[in-house]
Amino acid sequence: MSDDMDMDEGGTIKKFMFVNRKAPYGTVYALEALEVVLISAAFEQDVSMAFVDDGVYQLMKGINTEATELKNFSKTYRALDGYDIEKLYVDQESLAARGLTEDDLLVDVTVMSSAELAAMMADQDVVISH
Amino acid sequence: MKFGILVNEGPYTHQASDTAFKFAQAAIAQGHEVTRVFFYHDGVNNASRLTVPPVDDRHVVNRWAELGEKHGVDLVVCIAAAQRRGLLDDNEAKRQGRDANNIHPAFRISGLGQLVESGIQNDRLVTFGD
């Protein structure tokens, strides 16, 4: 579609943060949120993803969707750095509250304290939630 | 000021579409511009031309259509989310070999790039969802 091909926004670069707070599979939001992130790569913006509350579950290793026949999209998180989307911020408290550590996650992330994440969020131009 | 709006939920089940509409209406009344409303996830259902709400209740779809038509607001439905949920315009219906189309003519189907663009080009992007 021609309107999607015209990515020249006059050189404006904004800080886009995509906030993920929902667990995967119980609802579609995690998957459809990822689709927005992938598209955003084409616009050369300053993109980051934040995983907070149940959103941290999206990054679990060992997801196996055979029995539910839901579409497994774990590999899409692993593909993000190929799209130059490398800023994945995970909320430390959300991990701890779920008995998880960085080792349980399938991609490299930056774990942040509440204060660090709060400051990062406050600094964004655009925050998209699902 | 230029506003972009993201609506993540469909009509009636959640208040999101109502709140988004009232926000858009108020912004326009104050002389701001609402350049685009992007409908994602179940929000694509706000574009169905087949809804038949009770006559003594607000008509969510028509309200959006009128707002779009009267104030030049671009009402965009995400193609991927729409396809998943069976919302097709005439072009899409023909392309996919379906015998009917159901998108209200005031809305146009496009890609997620339109959402990212809305974030870049507007002063504020506000999300309404669940």
Place this chain on the structure above:
Amino acid sequence: MLHIINKSHSDRSIETVLRLATQGSAILLIEDAVYAATTGNVIAAKIQAAMADLKIYALKPDLDTRGMAGRVMEGITLVDYAGFVDLVAAQPNCQSWL
């Protein structure tokens, strides 16, 4: 930042926002989140404590719609939809907690 919350305090969003909102931010309670603005609710004390660092608003049309307009806590500012728009315009950015 303007933090927009729409679910009642039975959901944990309000707690997360109170933890992640920087000083000088504003919180706007809309839709079912307006119940958190009412007296005697279980997180009233947390909301009141937050007022030291954050400005807290509630959307009056949503309070009216829920029959709660007469039960709003001291210190919470009520706004209508025009006020909602003003809040979004006044803060440099906004985030909806869904």
